[in-house]
Amino acid sequence: MGKTERKTTLRSKDEKSLIVALKEAQNKLGYVPQELMVELAQRNGLSLSEIYGVATFYSFISTKPAGRNVIKICKSVPCYLKNCETIIKSVEQETGIKPGQTTTEDGRFTLQLVNCIGACDKAPAMMINNDVHVDLTPSKISQILNGYK
């Protein structure tokens, strides 16, 4: 299969978009395993590195296993002005992990610091999975986290 032909495969609008497929796996498994990337590469006539390139480009797709609940605390300027640092500290204390880490014994939480999630009017804000939590204070954190098992 020639190179031009391969590009066309990716461009085909009739097929399910590669990103849609990657996101489905992400939602189901919490990450995109390498076997799936190999399979997608074969199915789409692409190299594994191309699939890997797409998967690692987007922050909502992960190639490493994550916790059952992914905490994304906004660290952008509007949340920073509303003391997101104290929220980060509070979440770190509650979960015992630092940004980028996953709780090891139970795999319950992964903590990430992210850019603007569009809740600046109710800053500081964070997302847990697809839920948005706003107007945060350190004292609210424990109760919010209790809702995610």
Place this chain on the structure above:
Amino acid sequence: MPKKRIVLRNCDTIDPRQIATYVERDGFKALKKVLDEKAPELIIEAIKASGLRGRGGAGFPTGLKWELARKSAGDEKYIICNADEGEVGTFKDRYILEKDPFTLIEAMAIGGYAVGAKKGYIYLRAEYHYLLDTLTNAIGQATENKLLNHFDIEIREGAGAYVCGEESALMESIEGKRGEARYRPPFPPTKGLWEKPTIINNVETLMNIPPIILNGAQWFSQMGTERSKGTKVFSVSGDVGRPGVYELVLGSKLRELVEDLAQAKKIKMVQIGGATGRILPYDMIDTPLSFETVLGAGAVTVFDESRDIIDIVYRTMEFLAEESCGKCVPCRQGTEAMVEIMRSFSRGEGQKKDIRLLEELSSAMALSSMCGLGQAAPTAVVDTLKYFKDAYENRISKN
């Protein structure tokens, strides 16, 4: 100048889950009108005459964009609604989508008819997944009511990438690829999604279409300044008493927005347009908000006197370095170099030559980056060097 609700006219008035409440307020009347008149050229003429310009930040004339797409050869064309609102400090589209999804759908159907597109995409940012249900429901109700017979709307969710709000990166993403900017020309109205003629408009831009069709181009063009017609929706956050979404006639003063409406006090500076937006000192608070002056996508972040300018610019550059797609050198390397220099200033270890270096780097990035991200990335540095040079000079190492 007054507050005026055109884009937000239905927010908190209709029930975003009940199409009947939208229809009661002249909903889908504009679509019916254009389908009855069967003169797509007239729609485009009206949009051109209204003076409507893109609300995503770039301000390209909407009618002209539509005309270019209409005149492009081919039967297969697309309309995309850019709902990848990722600019730091922007949340107006979230507010609009949450409260009035129907106007957007009607506008896309009108746009589709005007340019000859049978398919539309809404590219929704991943962070707004919780709005998916509202949008899907609205499209479903419009379809059930046989309002979208000529037109199909599909929602594509993003996967977390700031740069995908940039139109060419967004189209790459819909095609299933890395969201990297494309070389232009060709521009989307000639070769866009899957290399077919495509119009891509911001949520807020589209929200203006049905009112313009119903009330006429002149009604719209009477509002605003010479080159900025209609209203703008602003997202105000930071050091203000009442953060939120405000719609003002274009040309209104920054003071009215941040002091009168959002209740800011002791302002040091205001950033308008998010991470790549302009920064104005308090003594420019009477600047009118328009395409001629400052606007962007309408993110307005207010900083009071307690804030450290160097710290804010450093954080802004960190953000841009993280979100640069990495395709072109000036943006990829330039943002990283700026982060390093800003870091040294933030530690009080700046060098005198760093100021000149920042200036040189800024102009190189603005001139040679491939897309708006890199071209506008140095803005915070450029503006603070212009208005707050002391802040830099005070952080130059004494050693």
